[in-house]
Amino acid sequence: MPYLGSEDIVKELKKALCNPHIQADRPRYRNVIQRVIRMPDLDHWGQAEVLGFLLRYQPRSEEELFAILNLLDSSLQSSSPAVVMAATKLFLVLAKEFPHVQTDVLVRVKGPLLTACSSESRELCFAALCHVRRILRSLPGHFSSHYKKFFCSYSEPHYIKLQKVEVLCELVNDENVQQVLDELRDYCTDVSADLAQAAIFAIGGIARTYTDQCVQILTELLVLRQEHITSAVVQTFRNLVWLCPQCTEAVCQALPGCEENIQDSEGKQALIWLLGVHGEIIPNAPYVLEDFVENVKAETFPAVKMELLTALLRLFLSRPAECQDMLGRLLYYCLEEEKDMAVRDRGLFYYRLLLTGIDEVKRILCSPKSDPSLGLLEDQAERPVNSWVSEFNTLVPMYSKACWAAISSSQVSEPHGPEPSGNGVLSASGSLVLENKEELQPLCDSGSFLLVPNGQLTAEQFEKTWLSLEVAHQEVLPWQGVAHPDTIQTALQVVNIQAIALSKAGVQPWKAYFSAQDGAGCLFLTELLLDPEPSQVHLSVKQSQAKAEALNSFISVLKTVIGTIVGIKS
Amino acid sequence: MISQLFILSSKGDPLIYKDFRGDCGGSDVAEIFYRKVTELPGDQPPVVMVHHKGYHFVHIRHFSLYLVVTTSGSVSPFILLELLSRLATLLSDYCGSISEKTLSLNVALVYELLDEVLDYGYIQTTSTEMLRNFIQTEAVVSKPFNLFELSSVGLFGAETQQSKVAPSSAASRPVLTGRSDQSHKNDVFLDVIERLSVLIGSNGSLLKVDVQGEIRLKSFLPSCSEMRIGLTEEFCVGKSELRGYGPGVRVDEVSFHGSVRLDEFESHRILRLQPSQGELTIMRYQLSDDLPSPLPFRLFPSVQWDHGSGRLQVYLKLRCDLPPKSQALHVKLHLPLPRGVASLSQDLSSPEQKAELGEGVLQWDLPRVQGGSQLCGLFQMDVPGLPDPPSPAPPLGLGPASLSFELPRYTCSGLQVRFLRLTAPGTPGNISPHTWVRHLSHSDTYVIRI
Secondary structure, three states, X not given: OOOOOOHHHHHHHHHHHXXXXXXXXXXXXXXXXXXXXXXXXXXXXXXXXXXXXXXXXXXXXXXXXHHHHHHXXXXXXXXXXXXXXXXXXXXXXXXXXXXXXXXXXXXXXXXXXXXXXXXXXHHHHHHHHHHHHHHXXXXXXXXXXXXXXXXXXXXXXXXXXXXXXXXXXXXXXXXXXXXXXXXXXXXXOOOOHHHHHHHHHHHXXXXXXXXXXXXXXXXXXXXXXXXXXXXXXXXXXXXXXXXXXXXXXXXHHHOOOHHHOOOOHHHHHHHHHHHHHOOXXXXXXXXXXHHHHHOHHHOOOHHHHHHHHHHHHHHHHHOHHHHHHHHXXXXXXXXXXXXXXXXXXXXXXXXXXXXXXXXXXXXXXXXXXXXXXOOHHHHHOOOOHHHOOOXXXXXXXXXXXXXXXXXXXXXXXXXXXXXXXXXXXXXXXXXXXXXXXXXXXXXXXXXXXXXXXXXXXXHHHHHXXXXXXXEEEEEEEEOOOOOOXXXXXXXXXXXXXXXXXXXXXXXXXXXXXXXXXXXXXXXXXXXXEEEOOOOEEEEEEEEOOOOHHHHXXXXXXXXHHHHHHHHHHO | OEEEEEEEOOOOOEXXXXXXXXXXXXXXXXXXXXXXXXXXXXXXXXXXXXXXXOEEEEEEEEOOEEEEEEEEOOXXXXXXXXXXXXXXXXXXXXXXXXXXXXXXXXXXXXXXXXXXXXXXXXXXXXXXXXXXOOOOOOOOOOOOOOOOOOOOOOOOOOOOOOOOOOOHHHHHOOOOOXXXXXXXXXXXXXXXXXXXXXXXXXXXXXXXXXXXXXXXXXXXXXXXXXXXXXXXXXXXXXXXXXXXXXXXXXXXXXXXXXXXXXXXXXXXXXXXXXXXXXXXXXXXXXXXOOOOOOOOEEEEXXXXXXXXXXXXXXXXXXXXXXXXXXXXXXXXXXXXXXOOOOOEEEEEOOOOOEEEEEOOEEEEEXXXXXXXXXXXXXXXXXXXXXXXXXXXXXXXXXXXXEEEEEEEOOXXXXXXXXXXXXXXXXXOOOOOOEEEEEEEEEEEEEEEOO
């Protein structure tokens, strides 16, 4: 057990956390916890550890919850950032049901976080910035008045500057938009190309709400005729035009002249796309594309060639006279001389499409687009605090989303050993599932019923099979709280039940579909439908071969897993 | 918690390696880390990196050394980073300064310290008081300390009217060496250090100003006696407080170390504490946007260029707005130049200044600038590919000027330590402790856009 500053505290904590008699007796458990919290002798390492242990404690009533919060209140003002962060996380986790308490805690922790963001230690600064970004996902206006603290300094290392630019992009509001845009504009001409491009993309992000000012700034940047700047600006324009169609006019006026400065693949693709889709407004679009077609043999990037094919075909539909000859030459090149199979394939497809007639081409290439205001903005939607609170104050926020997804997917495939003894901090609900894995393994292996990992059933196959079978079994199970798709997916994967589709957490109605296969080749298809009032889940199972015994075994495995998941939440 | 801890030099040589749990690979992990951190692509942050099987590297860089821990993912990064910083301070308390050389001389001491600080990967204690009872090894210092070495005259030594002058190396000797050598051990250094971050726009308007201040105590006294530190009486915290007459000294926020007693703070602005040996940050404060005194430097640049001959002329006038008796030391102005700049001719107002062209950047060194003075420099360069004169903006690449400087005996916020009194302990034959108080401001970033 950790030292924690004095013998008494060790004894008390050991009593509380290891003695099953005390754990079974609720009032005694509570008393020990209260005594631990009141211990005045802890140094700040001990305090941080105790606050971490307390994450496992579930207060039974509201008064107890607020009593604990009052006792620990002074930790939020500690001079050590580790204690403040641990206290913040504990408060946020304990007050899961009270969003106004959570908001209050986040307001109080603003000061220490901002101090940490301007600390001398760069690593501490970086850690604080990552956590600020997490908070901004739920409370976008939280730091808006302190935007000046997030201006980049000249001497900071690159990774901190990138984080600050992201934060600036996220905390923009009506009052500070002008100053933030001015600052970002200065970064766009920075010596470092990476920072300049990051700043330009950040301006693109802000442009979704403040379109006119941002488009003007970006247009001015094009005047500089710098390669990396022009490429980034054109890419930003392409993303913007799709989301905010009202700025198409302004963008198209700014485009002529860009083609001379772009050399990289991404920039070229963006420019060609814009010329193809909005070519009728841009006067010299066919001539720019003609330049590309002339040089297509020397073009090294296949992605650019594919984009060129699509764009030219689109432009042909609106300006046929100017593009016909070019299109012919390009198609001839792609079909006869091109070595890259993907490009050749696309050329062949377009050629055959053209042979079927112009109406068909129009129908396929110019069909109504999906409404851009849906879908893509899922990233921008405010997430409730509870969705990220379990990862707060761990190493997870320090990685970018893509990195962490890669790390966790590579970890799920490796079997974990049991957690080392003595490690008391189990704060993420995901890690609690690991404890249950050991329970579940013997359950699956006993008896003759065995689920094997099947080669992933595709969604189409699942749907076809689902629709063709009758429901073999239906049941209603009690449920609690919000369904967490990751937990459920991981838990069921342990017993070789593969997830086909799951709704995101908190979506109404919440549904999930799973498939499993036993040793004899019998397929089990499952649907889970969550009913919020009353809190229960409807379970439907379909079987590809009618085998009652196998069906019962499968259902008992499924119910055990679901029971364990619900048990965690209670 | 922590699986392994190791310290690497800037070239990747392992200086210290300690494995606490034995569950994360062997001693080649230091090599793996060094390879990972040097091969990292430019935009990925190096602070936290993935090792395999659910373990992560977390490290800090301290004076070109790497201090690294491996840990699992559910540990708080703040605890780890604070531990590593505290460990670095502790090692420098014991060894005088922390560098490759001192660590290699004191390997046994470092391992003993690590044994006491961390047990099976859990933090036990990092307070020097408690550790003093357990650490037996003595530190080996690289050169013997000599109080009378006045050859390096640091920030104290400008006025030789003082009878006692402590060289700047005085504060960097080990705090906790030996128990027998008590002769000149009774020094207490109190530093009020402020970091100034300023951003001035191209039209001269002040965009951002931020002062982060710390009061640091370094005590060599072996036994605790009570220390009372008096701050400026008119010191106000927050925007609404008002004390004394006139604007006074104001800061936005203040935070204290846990061991400081604040009973007399409200009334007389006195801090009381019982310091242990070693370094301690007593108080931290910050101030934004509202400095009571004018900014120390103002730059008035004037840029002209001739498209035909490719000649760029930059005239820089630097005005120092400090009070006339103060001065700024080690002032360096760093100005990025457009790409392809060829030669430099300069015209400076005083012989001790220096200007150099290095890697597309103009570096102007001014060793000493007196308050209230104005210094000018005229620089002419050949730059191919300049834009036509009518464009109002300066040529691309003529970047923001950044200044770095030190302001001895000056605090931007105006906070001063009025007195520092020690209640001497009753040890026989005790030498009355020497107390040294210094105030210092230095620039964190000071950027002036052109």
